[in-house]
Amino acid sequence: MCKNGGNRLPVRLVAAWLALACCSALPALGQGERPAAVSSPRQTGIELSTPVQQALQQIQEQWLQWIGASNRESAGKIVENLLATVRQLGMRSLPDLSLGALVQAEKAAHQRDFPRAHWALEAAERLDPGRPEAAFAASRVAGIEGSYLAAGFHMLAGYQRLLWLPLERYLWGQSLLLWALSVLLLTGGLFTAVQMATKGGALYRDITNMIARRLPGSAGLVAAAALLLWPLALVPYGPLWLLLYWSVLLWGYASTSERVVLVSLWLVLGFAPLLVAAQRRQLSLELSPPVLAMENLSERRLYGSLFTDLGVLRSLLPESTAVRQLLGDFHRSLNQWDLARSLYRQVIEKEPANTAALLDVGDYFFFKGDYGNAIQYFQKATAADPANVAAQFNLSQSYSESYLFDESKRALGQARALDASRVDAWLKHPDQQRVVASDGGLARASEIRAQLTQSFRGRETGGSRVEVLRRGVSAVSALGLVLVAVGLHLGRRRFGYTEPPLDVRLGASPFDRWRRILLPGVAASEAGEGGRTLLALLLPTGLLMLPLSGDIGYRIPWGYDPGNAILWTFAVLGLLLYFGARLRWELTHQV
Amino acid sequence: MAVEGTLDLFQLPEILQLISQQQKTGILTVQGQNDIVAISFLAGRIVAADALNQTMEEGLTRVLVAEGMLTQQELARAMAEHPSAGGRLIDFLVERRYVTRQRLLAALRLQTYSLIEQLLRWDQGDFKFYSGEEVSYEEAFVPITVEELLLNAGNASARPAAEAAPAPHPARPVAPPPLRAVPRPEPIPKPAVPPAAPRTAPASPAVPPLPAARVAEPVPIRRPAVPLSPVPPPSVPAAEPAAPAAFRKMKVEQLAVPLSFRAVARIAALVPAILLVVALLTEPGLVLFPFPWEEGQRQGLAQEQRSAQYLKIDRAAKTFFLLEARFPERLAQLQQLNLLAGNDLRDSQGHELRYSLREESYKVQPVDAKGTPIPGAETTDAVTGNFLLDSDFISLSPDAQAPLVLLD
Numbered sequence: 001m002c003k004n005g006g007n008r009l010p011v012r013l014v015a016a017w018l019a020l021a022c023c024s025a026l027p028a029l030g031q032g033e034r035p036a037a038v039s040s041p042r043q044t045g046i047e048l049s050t051p052v053q054q055a056l057q058q059i060q061e062q063w064l065q066w067i068g069a070s071n072r073e074s075a076g077k078i079v080e081n082l083l084a085t086v087r088q089l090g091m092r093s094l095p096d097l098s099l100g101a102l103v104q105a106e107k108a109a110h111q112r113d114f115p116r117a118h119w120a121l122e123a124a125e126r127l128d129p130g131r132p133e134a135a136f137a138a139s140r141v142a143g144i145e146g147s148y149l150a151a152g153f154h155m156l157a158g159y160q161r162l163l164w165l166p167l168e169r170y171l172w173g174q175s176l177l178l179w180a181l182s183v184l185l186l187t188g189g190l191f192t193a194v195q196m197a198t199k200g201g202a203l204y205r206d207i208t209n210m211i212a213r214r215l216p217g218s219a220g221l222v223a224a225a226a227l228l229l230w231p232l233a234l235v236p237y238g239p240l241w242l243l244l245y246w247s248v249l250l251w252g253y254a255s256t257s258e259r260v261v262l263v264s265l266w267l268v269l270g271f272a273p274l275l276v277a278a279q280r281r282q283l284s285l286e287l288s289p290p291v292l293a294m295e296n297l298s299e300r301r302l303y304g305s306l307f308t309d310l311g312v313l314r315s316l317l318p319e320s321t322a323v324r325q326l327l328g329d330f331h332r333s334l335n336q337w338d339l340a341r342s343l344y345r346q347v348i349e350k351e352p353a354n355t356a357a358l359l360d361v362g363d364y365f366f367f368k369g370d371y372g373n374a375i376q377y378f379q380k381a382t383a384a385d386p387a388n389v390a391a392q393f394n395l396s397q398s399y400s401e402s403y404l405f406d407e408s409k410r411a412l413g414q415a416r417a418l419d420a421s422r423v424d425a426w427l428k429h430p431d432q433q434r435v436v437a438s439d440g441g442l443a444r445a446s447e448i449r450a451q452l453t454q455s456f457r458g459r460e461t462g463g464s465r466v467e468v469l470r471r472g473v474s475a476v477s478a479l480g481l482v483l484v485a486v487g488l489h490l491g492r493r494r495f496g497y498t499e500p501p502l503d504v505r506l507g508a509s510p511f512d513r514w515r516r517i518l519l520p521g522v523a524a525s526e527a528g529e530g531g532r533t534l535l536a537l538l539l540p541t542g543l544l545m546l547p548l549s550g551d552i553g554y555r556i557p558w559g560y561d562p563g564n565a566i567l568w569t570f571a572v573l574g575l576l577l578y579f580g581a582r583l584r585w586e587l588t589h590q591v
Numbered sequence: 592m593a594v595e596g597t598l599d600l601f602q603l604p605e606i607l608q609l610i611s612q613q614q615k616t617g618i619l620t621v622q623g624q625n626d627i628v629a630i631s632f633l634a635g636r637i638v639a640a641d642a643l644n645q646t647m648e649e650g651l652t653r654v655l656v657a658e659g660m661l662t663q664q665e666l667a668r669a670m671a672e673h674p675s676a677g678g679r680l681i682d683f684l685v686e687r688r689y690v691t692r693q694r695l696l697a698a699l700r701l702q703t704y705s706l707i708e709q710l711l712r713w714d715q716g717d718f719k720f721y722s723g724e725e726v727s728y729e730e731a732f733v734p735i736t737v738e739e740l741l742l743n744a745g746n747a748s749a750r751p752a753a754e755a756a757p758a759p760h761p762a763r764p765v766a767p768p769p770l771r772a773v774p775r776p777e778p779i780p781k782p783a784v785p786p787a788a789p790r791t792a793p794a795s796p797a798v799p800p801l802p803a804a805r806v807a808e809p810v811p812i813r814r815p816a817v818p819l820s821p822v823p824p825p826s827v828p829a830a831e832p833a834a835p836a837a838f839r840k841m842k843v844e845q846l847a848v849p850l851s852f853r854a855v856a857r858i859a860a861l862v863p864a865i866l867l868v869v870a871l872l873t874e875p876g877l878v879l880f881p882f883p884w885e886e887g888q889r890q891g892l893a894q895e896q897r898s899a900q901y902l903k904i905d906r907a908a909k910t911f912f913l914l915e916a917r918f919p920e921r922l923a924q925l926q927q928l929n930l931l932a933g934n935d936l937r938d939s940q941g942h943e944l945r946y947s948l949r950e951e952s953y954k955v956q957p958v959d960a961k962g963t964p965i966p967g968a969e970t971t972d973a974v975t976g977n978f979l980l981d982s983d984f985i986s987l988s989p990d991a992q993a994p995l996v997l998l999d
Contacts, residue, residue, distance in 0.1 A: 053985045056978045099910040182878045193864035200856025201848040239863035240881045280895050308976030470884050552875040557903035561932040
């Protein structure tokens with residue numbers, strides 16, 4: 001687990017959480033009987049029974065066997081064993097081992113041992129199916145092999161897989177938002193700079209004329225220049241202030257469309273902090289160990305720190321019923337029924353009508369052979385939720401085991417009446433455990449997230465009010481800019497405005513032509529076409545910033561990095577196409 | 592700004608098309624040998640046209656009679672009554688119900704059409720376009736688009752009104768004699784107003800005087816937000832259209848802004864543009880949070896970005912541990928295995944990440960250019976609590992081992 005020294009509270013306090021976990025773990029078991037042969041939660045905050053520990057140890061040993069495997073068959077068999085072991089723990093995949101296999105695959109490829117590389121890739125895919133990392137590694141191996149088409153195919157497949165994974169997709173989306181905001185703001189800055197370049201001369205001349213009434217000659221020129229450039233002295237934010245200052249001064253020279261663009265950009269600048277702050281709060285939650293653990297648990301991925309991260313969750317929300325139910329589900333999936341029942345009972349104490357918990361406790365008694373108690377809990381579950389198919393089905397099974405066949409048939413009939421297809425599926429399923437369990441805790445993930453958010457917020461109250469005020473200052477400033485610009489225009493209008501020149505737009509020399517091609521937006525700005533100017537700047541700016549998206553946004557924590565080649569390719573090709581199109585346009589319209 | 596040139600360098604249709612394409616508002620004057628014609632444009636569309644040698648009222652009454660909207664007798668009576676009534680003749684005709692306003696406007700449009708069609712036959716003369724924010728024109732006049740005008744120009748002779756309307760005196764006949772034989776027309780006097788004339792002032796004072804009746808009724812500023820006539824779409828998306836070829840040959844007169852002023856503005860524009868790009872490359876957070884009071888948010892964002900980055904480094908380091916039973920000695924080793932990218936060795940603010948290794952843990956700390964650690968930004972991690980890496984994680988008692996079974 002990661003211990004981050006920054007202001008991410010949950011991570012910084014990991015040590016404290018673990019300590020808390022140790023203290024809270026035992027009381028969390030409640031007054032119920034503590035099962036025998038259960039490890040102390042000293043390490044993780046989660047108790048592990050001997051069979052579970054043995055299974056974990058078996059995974060370690062099988063992994064070492066896989067590392068030493070010398071052929072595809074034996075390696076394949078070991079992978080099967082690994083997956084069988086992990087299924088015993090109620091899980092489906094082993095992401096850490098999958099990443100290890102990917103590294104082994106690339107190492108083998110570099111040693112020109114391509115058969116080994118390929119079965120290592122297969123192993124990685126089987127150990128954690130559908131991950132983009134496996135596709136990226138396959139792309140790398142194909143590249144080393146010289147199969148560039150396959151490499152490209154795997155690379156694209158990797159990016160496609162990215163969209164199906166919750167955390168990666170979320171981070172990618174958030175990065176995209178930051179990138180888009182940055183592109184927009186940078187384009188806004190460049191838009192203002194273009195306005196300055198095309199209309200600034202007229203502004204300078206008008207101000208010189210106004211000043212010339214009192215300060216004739218070169219003194220007037222210098223004074224006007226000083227009046228226009230003074231924001232540069234505000235180190236280190238001078239250039240920003242200069243842009244903002246000029247954007248206000250140039251309002252009177254701008255066409256309607258340019259004014260619309262200016263106002264939009266000011267508003268984006270003013271409200272972006274509010275947007276990013278909301279995003280950061282959510283991201284802090286998504287990257288916290290407890291949420292990562294919940295995500296992986298819902299996908300049945302057994303990663304190395306899963307137990308520790310769940311321990312953190314318990315220590316963070318020791319009183320949460322939803323967390324207890326989630327941990328109950330986890331223990332149940334590990335086949336630690338005694339621990340699970342203890343937690344479910346605590347849930348039922350708080351929430352007597354919790355159907356999922358009632359069902360799971362009923363299941364516990366059913367597997368113990370205590371059908372009387374099982375029937376009692378299933379009846380409570382059906383009373384709490386008469387439309388619950390699983391409760392009716394389990395009740396039917398319990399009656400059947402108690403030789404109460406009439407009751408069993410009646411309950412089964414009711415279950416069929418509710419959802420015949422599900423009942424048939426349960427009856428026909430080869431792995432049918434005769435009663436159905438319910439992942440009520442996992443279903444409450446959103447509730448747990450909300451509690452975590454509250455918990456984080458509660459710890460942040462110190463400087464947050466000042467921070468909120470600061471964010472508000474930006475928004476108010478943006479609105480203020482609009483008012484100042486309009487006010488200044490109304491005040492200045494009577495002095496008149498000089499018409500800006502059309503240098504770049506009308507120039508016929510080769511230099512002018514290349515300026516039109518290479519300086520997007522300038523000719524449109526001279527013509528007063530605000531939307532066109534913005535678009536002409538937005539596209540190349542976005543393409544130029546594409547390879548920087550990793551630095552602007554959040555690094556996606558995938559275990560195997562695909563590199564930045566695809567973004568560079570898009571950026572270079574896009575820019576070539578863009579400027580090529582501009583050149584073509586210019587050539588087809590030349591004299 | 593004014594743009595001027597001569598008709599022997601380029602043709603009038605091209606000038607009209609340029610004005611239309613750029614949706615300019617202003618007055619185009621064309622001076623021939625014997626006449627001057629002024630065409631008023633509103634957002635690139637023609638809203639009025641006048642000739643020096645023929646007042647608008649003269650031309651209009653001829654069209655009204657030719658089109659049968661007014662008889663000769665009615666016209667004579669109206670002309671007789673008008674001086675005593677005062678005001679403009681066209682208003683008088685409407686007020687006295689000689690003609691409806693709709694018909695009068697239609698006739699005015701025909702007359703404008705005809706005048707410009709005649710003008711299109713000129714191939715000698717000077718032109719000058721005065722850009723402005725407003726022009727005078729008859730209220731409710733249906734503007735004539737240049738495209739419409741040019742399309743119909745070929746059919747002009749077919750229209751009786753065109754024949755009836757008096758043509759302005761062309762500078763030269765349609766088949767002109769040799770160019771050198773023609774004396775140069777008198778230059779148009781420069782506008783009376785100074786170059787820095789207010790944009791909001793009516794454009795009419797800046798151009799040669801128009802017939803009094805036309806300028807008597809000022810029209811409010813009409814600079815529509817939505818273009819009145821669509822600009823032909825460029826073939827390249829987001830690339831602004833270049834000026835028409837013929838127009839680039841024109842002599843562009845920069846009446847208002849001397850080069851030195853423009854140069855200062857361009858240098859002033861270049862400074863923040865370059866610094867913006869530098870800021871983006873060195874510290875992208877500055878672009879998102881540029882204000883001084885947003886320092887806290889910049890740091891907060893950087894911290895969150897580091898959290899994601901540290902998670903990535905952690906996964907990579909633990910994968911390395913899984914294979915080598917130890918953490919790497921340098922972060923670069925993780926990059927060599929493609930577990931990290933090159934930019935993962937620096938944080939989002941460009942700080943180098945200093946990596947230090949302990950027995951079963953590691954520490955990553957961003958440092959500034961001088962090697963000073965950034966306070967509160969470090970991360971430490973260990974194998975503790977990881978069932979795959981931590982040898983102490985599984986603590987099976989000897990009793991828990993599988994029993995030894997003796998076969999014999």
